[in-house]
Each structure stands twice: as structure tokens, then as C-alpha cells.
Amino acid sequence: MYLKKYFTEGLVQLAILLSLCGLRVDVGLEPYLPSHEMMLGPSAGITQTQFHNLWNHLDNSHHRSHPKNIDLDGFASSRRLLGWVRSLDRLQVPNAELETWLVHREQGTLPGEHHSQPTPLERAPVSLEGDRAGPALQPGDILRNQEGEEQDEADDDVNMESPAWSDRSPREETQRQVLPNRQTYSDPLNEEGEGETGDGLEEEEEEEELARTSRSTRERKDSAGYRESAQNDEDQMSLSLQECLRLLEHTFPFTHQPSEEILPPNGGAVDHERLSAERRPLLSPLIPSDLELQWQDLLAIMEPQGLDVSTPFPSNLETDGFSGAIQNPLDATILSIYPSSLNSHNDNQMIYQDVHLMEAALPPASLTPQFEPSGTNPNLPMIPPSHLLVDDEEDGDYGLPSPLGDLLEDATILDEMSLLDLALEEGFSPEMAARLEEEESEEKADSDSGLSLDCSFSPASPCGSESSCYSSSSTSSSSSGSSTGSLYSEGNEQKDEEGGINLDMELEMTIKQEEEEGAVGGYYTSDVNKIVPTSYQEEKLFNGLPWQEHIGHDHTYNQAWPSTPTATGKASMKQSKYSSRQRTTKPYTRSSPKRFAEAELWSRDDRRARSLKIPFSNELIINLPVDDYNELLANHRLNEQQLNLMRDIRRRGKNKMAAQNCRRRKLGALLGLEEDVSGLRRQRAWLRREKQEALKSLQEMEQRLESLYQEVMFSLRDEDGRPLDATDYAIQFGDNGSVTVTPRRHRTLPRADSKAGKKHKDKKCDESK
DNA sequence: GATCCTTGTCATCGT
DNA sequence: CCACGATGACAAGGA
Structure with a gap:
């Protein structure tokens, strides 16, 4: 990690130098550019936060990483970058060029940044020593950065184990680390001779740090719901606004730099900044690491809204005419979070003017005039998604769901969850099924967003697999089962009991017939309601049941559902060649007959269950513990057929999993035996070589003995x-x-x-x- | 059409 | 005795 950090920083230095030389520095991180995030209103973040909190209630083990928190971390890197740029103040910098590069850099850094930014103590000496040697150190690290966050995510859990929506925020620990380190790290910087740092600065800032830490901790406790705690936010605003502005004051390169004359004509802000600097003589303008630290703390303060923070600024800023002219996301964040205070502040002029510098850097296409001075932007849907989609596609490859995709997914999952609740409460409805299927198809089309993958597709995920399976089965049961029931089950229930073959044939005929007709029945819901006197409490058990513990296990029963788009995910596709084969060999259009073609692929038990109107998903039947299963049977009045079928389903399902495990074990044993065989062969070859060598040495000894004998005889x-x-x-x-x-x-x-x-x-x- | 592979299912045994 | 897992054997379907 340290090497990576060093290299990254060295690379930053190199990039700065190249920029100073007039070369365009493009590290190829455009795919990570979060510019689209700036276009989203805070409501997106709010939604996400809310959702993730809600999701955390369901499952805390998921979504260990979300791109948004990375974006926040990118702010810190951008701050560091700015600090370094300012450290180069002696040079004549074509500011526009540099600023452009900064935009690229800070955006590109986002995916690679981590929560656990190296503490200033660690970083500061590096920045001093490793400035020159840094870039050549670890070329692989930048590759990692470019390859996206997933790698980093996988590499260091410590860094990425802090999703911004998780209740537990490791930034607290990070800050706790930062604080004690602070004094030591800032000393060498002062000694470096930027010389403008007063002695009292560290103390003052340390106090600020403490205050910020306490505030951030307090705020973090509120987690995502900063809408509810608007009052607290205002308090925090009043507290941290000055800090933000002061940090901004540090941020702008032209503030204290002697190279002011090279700045664009709108550098009139310099006067403001000078004034502000005079007003606060203790602030050191040239302490990059300090600034970075401050920004980190600031970010930490804002982290509870982390998911929200990344989105709000666009709508706030862009409306004011300088849309898109955000120098860095943090500025925008500040502006968005504290819009009213900012407008009343003296330094806001400075911010705006500096922001104007960036207008040339950002493409005007990305400027969306949507300003909501209220700070909370409920007008998220108004955001034009045109360019967001592009980013979405770009990010998709790297598992960085775009805000739009997040929104869609959040909305989808929220809707799905609400629908599930609704279904549990009111039974299964075909509308719900259709909607779920549509949403799932959307998710599938949207694909790569890690959110949907993690939560609903991964078979290894405890929550995802089961809940999704349950929902999917509910969906399938409601949709297809309804049709089946409508046409069949009424008259066939008696016959079904006699033989499964008859039933299967009839079911298939039914499915085909329905496929031709394209009808969607609706019987199942009412029947289910009849069969299952669904008390919501009772049904709600199924969502939070202890049987969910068993769900995350490595059973591959889901593979038996290759055609249901809900239950099958990429992982299962990878696992099951058979499934993919089935999928590929039976291509079906995405039109309405699709679900019937899928129904044709459903398992026999599923079809039987649907025909008998068993109100439970097969996964539920199979994976429930015995007690819960018995309780389930006791609580629901089921006829003999249904009970038998459920028993068979349970037995077959368990046996299926057992067979899969057995085969897996057998395969493993076979592989182990093969390894043993190869090892034994190696051992045999070695023994043979040993034998040959022994024989050879024996012959030599015999020859020597013979010669010795002859010699003795001759003597x-x-x-x-x-x-x-x-x-x-x-x-x-x-x-x-x-x-x-x-x-x-x-x-x-x-x-x-x-x-x-x-x-x-x-x-x-x-x-x- | 034969063959192989994968998967589901059943029967059986042991725990 | 029952539930459950493991496993061999068989069948079905696809390549």
C-alpha cells in the first residue's frame, strides 16, 4: 500500500511537471470520471443512502464497496494534488493548463482512492523524499488504479471495507490515526521552508481536527439520514463552513502564490484571498499535507452524507451560471451543502471566480442548468441522463455504477422490496410479477453495476441469493403459475396426484399453449390467498427468517433455474456451463412469449408446485430448517397433494444439492488422487534415478575392486x-x-x-x- | 446415431 | 423412527 501510495504521488508529481512543461497529461482515467455524478442532485445520494441503510438492515455483508465513497476519497487526493501544485508555486505555471490537468487528475483518482488514505505522517516524508523517485517505483500501481477499484477492493480489505452506507465507518479510526500523527508529520513540512506556517497553526488546526472529529463522529452516527437531521446539519454547517472556506482559501493556487500574474484576468479573487489571508494569518497557504488532512477531515465530516455529497453539487452550482465550473467536487460539495451560508459569506466571490477558471476545462455539454438553492434537490428525475448514460456504460466495465444506474437499481430494489412486502401482505399479484420481471430484465440489461450483482445475482451472497430467489420464485410462481392455474390446475389437481408424467405433459402442453396465446393469468394470487391465510406477520417471517442463514451456503440449487432471469446471475452462469448452454441453446426473444419459454425451462417441481398452487417458493421449501418448515406446514392449511409435493420438492431439492456436493467432492477427491498419482510417479522416477545411481556406483566399486585385486595379485x-x-x-x-x-x-x-x-x-x- | 458430459432423481445406507 | 446427508446408479438432455 505504501509503495502504491508513493508511486501514485510520484506519478502525480510527474504529471504536474509534465503539465508545467505544457504537455497534456492524461492518465487515461477518463472512464472513471465522475462528472456525471456532479450532475445528479443530492436526492440521488439520499435515495442511495436510504436504500443502503435499508439494505444494511437486510444484509450487512454486502456492498462492501461502493463507488461513491471512493469518489469522496478522490476529493482528498485532489486536495493533495492541489497542495502539491501549490508547492510548485515558484514555477511559472500556465494556470489553465494546470487546472485542466487537475480536473483530469482528480476525477481519475477517484476510483483508486481509499478511505484509509495514508496518514499525513506517512505521507509527508514521502512527499519530500519520494518526489523524484516516486514515479519509477511501482508502475503496476498506476495500472491498478486504471484498472478500476475492484482490484483495490479485492486487494486491501482494510481500505475498502468501509462502504459509505455501512453503519460502521472506518474513517473514524482513520481520523483517530490522523490526529496523533499530525504533529509529527507537519513538522518536516514546516521545516521544508514554505515558511509561512505559524507555530500556532498546528495547535489550532489540531483543535479544529478534534472538533471536526467529534462532529463527524456525531454526524456519522446519524448515518445516512441527513434529511431527518436537518437541524444538526445546519449546526454543522455553521461550524464547518468556516473550515471549508478556509480550506478553499488554501486550495486556490493563485491565492498565495507569487505567480499571480500568470493567472487569468479573473484572478481578481486574489484580492479577496489576500484579504482573507490577512484576516487569518495563522493559516499556512502552502501545506499540502495539512490541507489534505483538512480536506480529509472535512470529507470525513461529510461522509455520513457521503453518498449524497457526491451528487448534490451539480444542481446547486450549475444553476448559477457557472455550471460545471466546479474546480473540484469538494468545492461543489461545500457549495451544495452550505449554499445559503456560502452566499452570505465574504469568500464566496472568491469561490465563484475561481470556479470560472474551470469553465474552459469542463465541456459545456456537461453543464446542466439545474440549480436548487434550497440545497436539497428533489428534482432528481429532471436530470438529463444523456451524458450520464455514457458514463454509465464506461463505468460499467469497472463495476462503478453510474448514479443513474444506482438510482435505477435503488429504485428497482426498493420497489422490489416494497413489492415483496406487498406480496407478502396481500399475496402474489401478476402485476407485481410483471413489474419484477421487467425490473429484473432492466437490471440484467443494466448489468454490471455491482449493486445489482451483489444483491440479487450472486448466488454466494447470503442475502442476495435467497432473497432474490425467493422473490424470483414468487415472481415466477405468480406469473406463470397463475396462467397455469388458470388453465389447468382446477381440473388437473386430481390427476396430478396420480402421476407426475401426466402432469408434466399437461403442464408443458399448457405452457406451450399459453405461449401461443400469450395470456397472463391472474388466478394464482387469489388462490394463494385462499390457501394461505396470509397474516402479514407470518409471511413477513420469511424475509427475516433464520433460514436465511442457510441460504448463503454454497448450494447450487439456483442453477436449476437457468431460465429465470431473476435467480440466475453471472456467477451462476460461470458456475454452470450447463446452464449457459441451456440458455444459449434455447434462445428466446425478449418479447412477451419469453416468460413462457422460460416457464418451459422451469423445473418440474416448480411447475408442479405452481400447478398445485403451493404458495411457497421451492427455495423456501428446500432451505427452511425442519422446525421452520414444520411450522410453515402447520400454519398453512395444505391439502395432501400439496404436502406430498412439498415433501418431494424438499427431498429432491436437498438431494440435488447433496448430489452436487457429492460430485464436487468426488471431483475434488479425483483431483487429489491425480495429484497423488503424479506425486507418486515423481517419487518413483526419483527412486529409479536413485537406483540407477546406486547401480552405477556399485559397478564402479566392483571395477575398483577388480583392479585392486589384480594389483594385489601382481604384487x-x-x-x-x-x-x-x-x-x-x-x-x-x-x-x-x-x-x-x-x-x-x-x-x-x-x-x-x-x-x-x-x-x-x-x-x-x-x-x- | 453414437458417445460423452452434465444434471436431476431415486434408492439405499449410515449417522 | 425420522430427518438428513452421502453416494451409487440410472435417465434425460445437450454438445
Whole structure:
């Protein structure tokens, strides 16, 4: 992480230098540009926040990362960037160029930033030392940044474990870390000799930090509902507005820089800033890290609205004529959050003028005149989504749902949830089913937004899989089951009990028939209501039941529903080639017959359940614990057929999962055995090599022994002093270690044989000995 | 059409 | 005895 940070900062430096040289620095982070977020009103964020809070009630384990909190973090990086730019004040900077780059940079940084920004203590020395060496350090980090946040998300949980909508905000911890580090880190900066920092600055700012921290903590407790706590917000506004403005004062490069003359003519703000600077002599204009810290704190303060914050500024700012001229999202945030106070403040002129500098940097197309001075923008739907969609597509690849997509998804999920509640309360209605299907198809089309994926598609997600499955099954049950029931079940219930084949055939015929007719029946709802005396409380149990604990497990029963767009997600598609094959091999149009073609693909049990009007989804039937299942059966008056079918469904479903697990296990065991086999083969080869080497060494030893024997024999003499013939004598080794030379008993009679032949024979004899 | 693969289902056994 | 999981065997469907 530190390396990455260092490299990123070094890259920032490099980019700044290039910009100073007049080169356009484009790090290719445009896909992450959150400009569309600036176009959305705060209501989007509000909705999102509300939704996520609501969602957190359902499941806290999801949406560990949301792009919006990253956007907020991007502000901090932009602040750091600005600080660094100001640290280059000695240089003659073509300001417009630099500002343009800043826009790119700060937008591009957003995806890669994390909550746990390096503490100033860590960062400050780096900024001093690693300015030059930084860019060459970790080229992979920038790639990671460009590849999107998902990687980062996966890499460091610590960084991304703080979704802005989660109740638990790690920024608190971050701030707690920041505070003690502060004193130490700011010292070297002061020593660096920007020289304008007063001694009392740290203390003052530290106090501010503390105040901000307490405020932010307090505000964070309020979590997303800042609409409800408008009074608190006003208090915080009054408290933090000065901080914001002071930080802004630091932010603008032309404020304290000696290179004011190079600024555009509207640098008249300089006077304001000078005045403000004189009014606050303690503020150091050139402490990037301090500023960054301040901005981080400020962001931390605003984090509870984090999701909201990213969206509101456009509507507030752009209306005023300088739309889109937001120098950075934070400025806009400030403006949006404290619009009234800002207008009354002295320094707002400065802000506006500085904002004008950016008009050239941002394309006018992205400027949407929607100003709501009230601060709360309820006019979210009025936001023109034209360019947002483009961003949406761009972001989609990186799992960064666009605000529009978020909105759609939020609305979708909210609607779905409300519909579910409604369904649970009032039974299943075909309208709900149709709506759900439409929304789900929208989600599918919208696809890549992580929200929908996480919450409704991932089979591994506890909440997502089950709730979605439940909803999907409800949907399917209501939609198709209704039609089936309308045409069939009334007359076929008796026959169905007899044999499933008959039923299946009839059901399929029915489905085909309905597919031709394109009819959507509506019987199921009423029947369900009849069958199930749905007390809402009782049904509501199913949403928050303990059986949901079992849902996140790695059962792949969902795979049995390849055609239902609700229950099948990308993950399940990846898991099941079969499913994909089925999907691909049976292409159906997206028109109305689609759901009937899908119904044709539904499982037999599902169809049976629908035909018998069983008011529960198969997932529910299968995954409920025994107690809950029995309770379910006891609470609902079901006839024999339904009970039998439910029992069969449960048995088959469980057995299906068991079979899948078994096969998975078997496959794993097979793989393990294969590994064992390969290991054993390696071991055998090694042993063979060892054996060969042993044989080789043995032969060498034999050869040496033979040569030694010959040498000894040649050195021996008989009584006459003649050398012994090795063919006639042999060396005997006694048990007690004695060595004796004895004449060979079995002499080969034909001495005419060649010596070689004799030697061979002798050798054999010797060897045999 | 034969073959292989995947998946669902049933029967059976053990816990 | 029942619920449940594991597993072999078989069938169906698709490639």
C-alpha cells in the first residue's frame, strides 16, 4: 500500500511537471470520471443512502464497496494534488493548463482512492523524499488504479471495507490515526521552508481536527439520514463552513502564490484571498499535507452524507451560471451543502471566480442548468441522463455504477422490496410479477453495476441469493403459475396426484399453449390467498427468517433455474456451463412469449408446485430448517397433494444439492488422487534415478575392486620369487579378517585357451566369491 | 446415431 | 423412527 501510495504521488508529481512543461497529461482515467455524478442532485445520494441503510438492515455483508465513497476519497487526493501544485508555486505555471490537468487528475483518482488514505505522517516524508523517485517505483500501481477499484477492493480489505452506507465507518479510526500523527508529520513540512506556517497553526488546526472529529463522529452516527437531521446539519454547517472556506482559501493556487500574474484576468479573487489571508494569518497557504488532512477531515465530516455529497453539487452550482465550473467536487460539495451560508459569506466571490477558471476545462455539454438553492434537490428525475448514460456504460466495465444506474437499481430494489412486502401482505399479484420481471430484465440489461450483482445475482451472497430467489420464485410462481392455474390446475389437481408424467405433459402442453396465446393469468394470487391465510406477520417471517442463514451456503440449487432471469446471475452462469448452454441453446426473444419459454425451462417441481398452487417458493421449501418448515406446514392449511409435493420438492431439492456436493467432492477427491498419482510417479522416477545411481556406483566399486585385486595379485610372489598368476591363485578373506592366498582348485585344463578367456573365467569366479 | 458430459432423481445406507 | 446427508446408479438432455 505504501509503495502504491508513493508511486501514485510520484506519478502525480510527474504529471504536474509534465503539465508545467505544457504537455497534456492524461492518465487515461477518463472512464472513471465522475462528472456525471456532479450532475445528479443530492436526492440521488439520499435515495442511495436510504436504500443502503435499508439494505444494511437486510444484509450487512454486502456492498462492501461502493463507488461513491471512493469518489469522496478522490476529493482528498485532489486536495493533495492541489497542495502539491501549490508547492510548485515558484514555477511559472500556465494556470489553465494546470487546472485542466487537475480536473483530469482528480476525477481519475477517484476510483483508486481509499478511505484509509495514508496518514499525513506517512505521507509527508514521502512527499519530500519520494518526489523524484516516486514515479519509477511501482508502475503496476498506476495500472491498478486504471484498472478500476475492484482490484483495490479485492486487494486491501482494510481500505475498502468501509462502504459509505455501512453503519460502521472506518474513517473514524482513520481520523483517530490522523490526529496523533499530525504533529509529527507537519513538522518536516514546516521545516521544508514554505515558511509561512505559524507555530500556532498546528495547535489550532489540531483543535479544529478534534472538533471536526467529534462532529463527524456525531454526524456519522446519524448515518445516512441527513434529511431527518436537518437541524444538526445546519449546526454543522455553521461550524464547518468556516473550515471549508478556509480550506478553499488554501486550495486556490493563485491565492498565495507569487505567480499571480500568470493567472487569468479573473484572478481578481486574489484580492479577496489576500484579504482573507490577512484576516487569518495563522493559516499556512502552502501545506499540502495539512490541507489534505483538512480536506480529509472535512470529507470525513461529510461522509455520513457521503453518498449524497457526491451528487448534490451539480444542481446547486450549475444553476448559477457557472455550471460545471466546479474546480473540484469538494468545492461543489461545500457549495451544495452550505449554499445559503456560502452566499452570505465574504469568500464566496472568491469561490465563484475561481470556479470560472474551470469553465474552459469542463465541456459545456456537461453543464446542466439545474440549480436548487434550497440545497436539497428533489428534482432528481429532471436530470438529463444523456451524458450520464455514457458514463454509465464506461463505468460499467469497472463495476462503478453510474448514479443513474444506482438510482435505477435503488429504485428497482426498493420497489422490489416494497413489492415483496406487498406480496407478502396481500399475496402474489401478476402485476407485481410483471413489474419484477421487467425490473429484473432492466437490471440484467443494466448489468454490471455491482449493486445489482451483489444483491440479487450472486448466488454466494447470503442475502442476495435467497432473497432474490425467493422473490424470483414468487415472481415466477405468480406469473406463470397463475396462467397455469388458470388453465389447468382446477381440473388437473386430481390427476396430478396420480402421476407426475401426466402432469408434466399437461403442464408443458399448457405452457406451450399459453405461449401461443400469450395470456397472463391472474388466478394464482387469489388462490394463494385462499390457501394461505396470509397474516402479514407470518409471511413477513420469511424475509427475516433464520433460514436465511442457510441460504448463503454454497448450494447450487439456483442453477436449476437457468431460465429465470431473476435467480440466475453471472456467477451462476460461470458456475454452470450447463446452464449457459441451456440458455444459449434455447434462445428466446425478449418479447412477451419469453416468460413462457422460460416457464418451459422451469423445473418440474416448480411447475408442479405452481400447478398445485403451493404458495411457497421451492427455495423456501428446500432451505427452511425442519422446525421452520414444520411450522410453515402447520400454519398453512395444505391439502395432501400439496404436502406430498412439498415433501418431494424438499427431498429432491436437498438431494440435488447433496448430489452436487457429492460430485464436487468426488471431483475434488479425483483431483487429489491425480495429484497423488503424479506425486507418486515423481517419487518413483526419483527412486529409479536413485537406483540407477546406486547401480552405477556399485559397478564402479566392483571395477575398483577388480583392479585392486589384480594389483594385489601382481604384487604377490611365490616361494621362488615369481609373481603369482591370478588365474592360479585366489585371495581368500577369512571371517576373522585374515587374508590368505590359495591356489585355485578348479583349474581349467586346456591351458591353450587365451588369457583373456581365462581371465574372464577367473573374474567370474572372483565375482562369485 | 453414437458417445460423452452434465444434471436431476431415486434408492439405499449410515449417522 | 425420522430427518438428513452421502453416494451409487440410472435417465434425460445437450454438445
